[in-house]
Amino acid sequence: MIPPGTALAGLAPGELRRRCDALQLGFATTAELDPLDGTPGQARAAQALEFGVGMRREGYNLFAMGPEGYGRHSMVRQHLEEHARGMVPAADWCYVFNFKSPHRPRALRLPAGGAPAFKAAMGRLVEDLSAAITAAFETDEYRNRHREIETELSERQERAIDEIGERAKAQGIALVRTPSGFGFAPMNAGRTGVMDPEEFGRLAAEEQKRYEEQVGALQKELGDLFHQMPKWRREALDKMRGLDREVTRAAINSLIDELKAAYGALPAVQEYLAQVKEDTLENAGAFRQAKEGETPTLFGIPLARPEGAEAPLRRYAVNVLIQHLAADGAPVVYEDHPSHAAIVGRIEHVSQMGALVTDFTLIRSGALHRANGGYLVLDALKVLTLPYAWEALKRALRAREIDVRTLGQELGIISTVSLEPEPIPLDVKVVLVGERYLYYLLHTWDPDFAELFKVAVDFEEDMPRGPQDDALYARLIAGCVRREKLRALDRAAVARVIEYQARDSGDAHKLSVRMQALVDLLHEADYWAGTAGHAVIGGEDVGRAIDAQIARCDRVRQRLQESIVRGSQLIDTSGSRVAQVNGLAVLQLGDFAFGTPHRITARVRLGGGGVVDIERESELGGPIHSKGVLILSGYLSGRYVLTKPLSLSGSLVFEQSYGGVEGDSASSAELYALLSALADAPVRQSLAVTGSVNQHGDIQAIGGVNEKIEGFFDLCKARGLGDGQGVLIPEANVKNLMLREEVVDAVAQGRFAVYAVRTVDEGIELLTGVPAKEIHARVETRLAEFAERARAFAVTAGKKPWRPERRK
Numbered sequence: 001m002i003p004p005g006t007a008l009a010g011l012a013p014g015e016l017r018r019r020c021d022a023l024q025l026g027f028a029t030t031a032e033l034d035p036l037d038g039t040p041g042q043a044r045a046a047q048a049l050e051f052g053v054g055m056r057r058e059g060y061n062l063f064a065m066g067p068e069g070y071g072r073h074s075m076v077r078q079h080l081e082e083h084a085r086g087m088v089p090a091a092d093w094c095y096v097f098n099f100k101s102p103h104r105p106r107a108l109r110l111p112a113g114g115a116p117a118f119k120a121a122m123g124r125l126v127e128d129l130s131a132a133i134t135a136a137f138e139t140d141e142y143r144n145r146h147r148e149i150e151t152e153l154s155e156r157q158e159r160a161i162d163e164i165g166e167r168a169k170a171q172g173i174a175l176v177r178t179p180s181g182f183g184f185a186p187m188n189a190g191r192t193g194v195m196d197p198e199e200f201g202r203l204a205a206e207e208q209k210r211y212e213e214q215v216g217a218l219q220k221e222l223g224d225l226f227h228q229m230p231k232w233r234r235e236a237l238d239k240m241r242g243l244d245r246e247v248t249r250a251a252i253n254s255l256i257d258e259l260k261a262a263y264g265a266l267p268a269v270q271e272y273l274a275q276v277k278e279d280t281l282e283n284a285g286a287f288r289q290a291k292e293g294e295t296p297t298l299f300g301i302p303l304a305r306p307e308g309a310e311a312p313l314r315r316y317a318v319n320v321l322i323q324h325l326a327a328d329g330a331p332v333v334y335e336d337h338p339s340h341a342a343i344v345g346r347i348e349h350v351s352q353m354g355a356l357v358t359d360f361t362l363i364r365s366g367a368l369h370r371a372n373g374g375y376l377v378l379d380a381l382k383v384l385t386l387p388y389a390w391e392a393l394k395r396a397l398r399a400r401e402i403d404v405r406t407l408g409q410e411l412g413i414i415s416t417v418s419l420e421p422e423p424i425p426l427d428v429k430v431v432l433v434g435e436r437y438l439y440y441l442l443h444t445w446d447p448d449f450a451e452l453f454k455v456a457v458d459f460e461e462d463m464p465r466g467p468q469d470d471a472l473y474a475r476l477i478a479g480c481v482r483r484e485k486l487r488a489l490d491r492a493a494v495a496r497v498i499e500y501q502a503r504d505s506g507d508a509h510k511l512s513v514r515m516q517a518l519v520d521l522l523h524e525a526d527y528w529a530g531t532a533g534h535a536v537i538g539g540e541d542v543g544r545a546i547d548a549q550i551a552r553c554d555r556v557r558q559r560l561q562e563s564i565v566r567g568s569q570l571i572d573t574s575g576s577r578v579a580q581v582n583g584l585a586v587l588q589l590g591d592f593a594f595g596t597p598h599r600i601t602a603r604v605r606l607g608g609g610g611v612v613d614i615e616r617e618s619e620l621g622g623p624i625h626s627k628g629v630l631i632l633s634g635y636l637s638g639r640y641v642l643t644k645p646l647s648l649s650g651s652l653v654f655e656q657s658y659g660g661v662e663g664d665s666a667s668s669a670e671l672y673a674l675l676s677a678l679a680d681a682p683v684r685q686s687l688a689v690t691g692s693v694n695q696h697g698d699i700q701a702i703g704g705v706n707e708k709i710e711g712f713f714d715l716c717k718a719r720g721l722g723d724g725q726g727v728l729i730p731e732a733n734v735k736n737l738m739l740r741e742e743v744v745d746a747v748a749q750g751r752f753a754v755y756a757v758r759t760v761d762e763g764i765e766l767l768t769g770v771p772a773k774e775i776h777a778r779v780e781t782r783l784a785e786f787a788e789r790a791r792a793f794a795v796t797a798g799k800k801p802w803r804p805e806r807r808k
Contacts, residue, residue: 008762010726010753016739018508020470020495022539027474029536031488035479038078039071040472041463041513049079052455053375053429059454061397061430063380065439066459069516072433073334073377076457080332080375080431087330090373093424094118095319095360099275105319105360107422108268112326118269119318121259126313128255129280130287136251137244137288145243153236160225168218173211175218182222184215248284252277276316286313319361321345321424322369330374335367338378340388343367344396345404347419363421368393368402371428380434380442393430397452400426431457462505462512470498473511480519486526492539497521500546503706503738517591521545553592557711560596565718569656571597573716573725576682579603581767583654583669584690584712584727585661586704593704595711597688599655600666602673606786607649611636611674628664632671634695635760639776641783647790648783650674664692665702671760672767679778681768684724687755688712689763691730697760701732706739713743713752721746726753728763 027033038046045064052062064072092115095105110118136142161182165175168184174194176183186195200208256277263269280287324331335342345366349356367376383389388407396402401423409418432453439456442449463469474494481488489497498511500521505512512518522537524545529537563569571582583600586593611633616626629652637646652670654661669689676683690708691699702708709727716725734756746752757763761772768775 008755008757008766010747010755011734011737013744013748015734016737016744016747016754017499017741018465018502018738020498020502022491022495024467025471025474025491025494027491029488029490030474030478030481030494033475033478035482036472036475037479039075039513039515040469040476041460041511042071042075045075045457045459046079048455048457049076052431052457053079053083055455058400059451061453062432062455062457063439063442063453064431064433064457064459065436067435067461067514069514070459070461071513071515072459074515075459076377076431076433077332077334080377084330084332084374087374089113089326089329090324090331092116092323093321093365093369093372095321095363095421096272097315097317097360098422099279099315103419105363105419105421106268106272107321107424108266108272109424110266110269112324112328115318115320115323118263119320121262122316122318125255125259125276126287126316129252130313132251132255133248133280133284133287136247137284142243142247146240149236149239149243153232156232157229160228161222164218164222164225168214171214171218173214173218184218184222186211186215244284245281248281252280256280279315314359314361317361319363321363321365322372331371332375332377333367333371334377336379336382337386338367338383338389338393339386340392340407340410341366343383343389344392344402345369347404347406347421358419360419360421363404363419366402366404368396368426368428369424372402372424373427375429375431377431377433380432380438383432384438394448394452396426397430398448399423402426460513462507462510465498465502465509465511469511473498473501477518477522480515480522484519484522486522487529487535487537489522489525489537489542490539493525493537493542496539496542496546497525499738500542506703506706507736508738509735521549524548550592553589554594556587556589557594557596561715561718564597564715571599571715572685573719574722575685577685578680578682579673579677580685581669581673581676581683582685582688582712583666584688584708585663585666586707586711593707595704595708597712597715598657598666600652600669600673601655602650602652602670602677604648604650604674604677604782606647606789608645608647608790610646610648611650611652622660622663624664625661625666628667628692629670631664631695632667632674632693635671635693635697636674638695639697640780641787644784644787645790646783647786648678650677663702665690665704667691668693668699668760668763672764675760675764675775675779676768678782679768679770679775680782681764681770681775681778683767684769686716686722686725687728687767688726689728689767691728691733691757691763693760699730699732699757699759699763701730701736705729705733705736709737709754710740710743713746716752717742717746721751723751724753725751726755728755728757728766731756731758 045066049062049064052060062076064076066072089112092110092112094108094110094115096108098104098106108118161175168175169187172187173184174187176185176194186200187193188195188199200211203211256273260270260273263273343366345368346364347358348362348364349358350362351357367378378393383393388410392410403423404421406418430453436458442453463473474491477489477494477497480486497518501512501514501518502508502510504514504517521542525537525542528544528548529541532541534541560569564571572580573582579602581600583598584595585598586595611629616629636648640646652673654666666689668691671693672683672689675681688708690702690705692702693699709729712727716722737754739754743752747754755766757766761776764770764775765772
């Protein structure tokens with residue numbers, strides 16, 4: 001704390017960068033260290049994962065939230081795989097033909113590894129049945145019995161016709177067989193043939209009438225006989241079918257019963273095999289047709305030959321939807337493209353004769369099928385952005401079953417007959433991985449989310465930094481090196497990496513756990529060590545990797561600095577000027593952030609409009625920046641001329657700023673510019689300012705403090721470092737300082753300074769070199785003068801004194 005009246009000194013070099021002492025690490029290279037499993041600093045996330053994975057109640061699915069690159073996926077997968085290894089292996093599932101309802105394929109559950117075996121067994125069964133049935137129908141016994149039935153039918157028909165012929169002959173009428181059928185005609189007198197028409201014409205009319213009546217009666221009797229013959233034929237066909245079933249049953253009983261015995265512990269498979277047996281008895285001809293190359297149909301459509309089965313026997317095929325190895329434990333599945341079909345599965349179609357057809361063998365599994373009985377990891381943003389994927393996932397989790405439906409069925413845009421596979425029971429733990437804002441948005445706007453995803457796994461972005469933590473982080477680096485098969489790091493390189501990770505965290509007393517950035521840095525340091533011919537990665541290799549990262553993204557920063565140095569953008573780094581302050585801003589371009597100075601100016605005059613934010617009026621200022629300007633207006637109203645109207649009209653602007661301005665980190669600089677204008681006190685242009693201010697004049701912490709200091713330092717260095725150059729920062733940001741070595745060295749040499757201020761009073765003294773009391777007195781006098789002049793003007797004009805306008 002600086003006593004009143006004492007000049008504020010700059011921060012010591014040791015406060016600008018917290019170094020890691022390589023000598024205190026206690027090893028020569030990371031090859032000597034035991035690698036650290038997992039990510040340090042994630043105790044909360046690890047506990048949440050442990051709870052979520054162990055809780056088997058409904059709705060306890062997990063949402064792993066945090067920024068990208070902090071090891072969310074790897075940590076989640078590591079925990080899931082550890083638990084999955086000790087779990088019961090997931091069951092296999094397959095679809096088979098539904099003999100009772102062909103458009104609703106049946107789902108069969110088998111033990112892990114059992115589905116491929118069952119498919120192979122069914123394939124062998126079909127081959128054996130085809131051979132056995134074909135052989136049974138080719139035996140002499142079957143042919144003789146079949147011939148007997150045919151002969152019996154033929155003899156029965158002939159016998160009935162002959163009986164009618166005998167009765168007709170007794171009446172003197174012949175039964176005549178012609179190519180077109182049967183007929184009756186009177187016989188001649190010798191009964192040796194049919195009476196010709198002339199002879200019939202010579203008969204008496206009564207005789208002719210008698211013949212006609214007799215022929216009519218016989219024709220009716222023959223017609224009745226012909227009507228009976230289809231019934232006799234059906235009876236013969238029934239006998240043939242009975243014979244076929246008897247022969248088929250004898251041929252298949254032992255084969256199917258043997259397979260049923262092998263699956264005696266699975267009632268669903270037993271039931272299916274019983275249906276296969278009944279269908280085989282009814283369609284034994286299909287097995288014989290398969291030998292003759294004929295093609296059967298399904299739903300009246302010719303079917304293509306499936307792999308491993310004859311086309312007529314496709315209905316007996318087994319579609320293995322998902323299979324697992326018995327020794328693998330529970331599955332852990334990550335679906336990279338979680339579309340609707342990829343989550344719940346799909347039904348494929350094939351083109352045949354210009355039409356798209358499908359059957360149960362074309363049902364394909366989704367991620368839920370593969371993860372059933374285990375864990376499914378999904379990217380939350382992808383699930384939400386791919387059409388209908390989120391709704392499909394929620395429906396499956398609510399119903400606890402997987403219903404394979406096409407999007408056409410979901411949306412009701414397909415009215416043709418399609419498959420409706422039997423839903424499969426679902427037992428899965430889903431882990432969504434995404435940013436925090438997605439979790440909170442879903443929790444707010446989706447009422448189903450809180451019921452289905454009850455476990456939040458919140459990942460930290462940093463961890464504490466101390467001597468023990470540095471040693472722990474060194475083990476983490478050793479683990480990354482061994483896992484990625486890189487060169488070992490010496491202790492100087494490890495110290496440099498630790499300092500880099502502290503800078504990445506934005507806090508000298510913390511270490512970033514952004515694993516992707518750490519691994520990338522190690523890869524690049526290994527590359528530079530290789531180009532230099534080093535067997536071990538040294539501190540200079542890490543430094544070169546860091547410098548190369550910056551150089552690859554540095555073009556915009558260099559162009560901005562060049563425009564300032566060449567005078568295109570006006571920024572002073574020496575001299576003094578009233579109502580002009582160097583503010584600092586941070587630009588973020590991808591992963592690269594850098595600081596740059598901006599000239600902030602103020603103008604004041606008598607008026608009643610308060611302080612005008614030109615950025616806001618031109619719609620370039622964001623809401624937070626506008627709030628900062630209103631706060632400094634509150635500071636002025638609460639600090640000066642409390643007994644008189646504030647008759648001030650002021651304006652603030654970021655000069656040569658042509659884009660949006662957001663944030664309140666420049667509010668203290670804007671306040672200093674106003675105070676300089678009101679007190680007519682020149683501001684040192686060799687200093688730059690960052691920090692927000694509250695209505696009581698306290699300087700508050702801001703973000704990007706390292707980048708802002710280095711941005712102004714780089715400009716001063718480009719112009720030549722001189723006396724008195726430096727940056728004012730909030731005292732609350734001292735703990736965040738991890739400046740580059742060259743900045744620390746410049747401070748140590750007295751060519752640059754960093755000042756930590758707590759109040760507006762400390763800042764205005766540094767900027768103007770005038771005691772704060774005197775500055776405040778000047779401002780008070782100036783504003784009182786404005787108030788008196790406003791009152792006098794109002795009296796002269798016969799109007800009420802001006803009052804500050806209330807902004808709408």
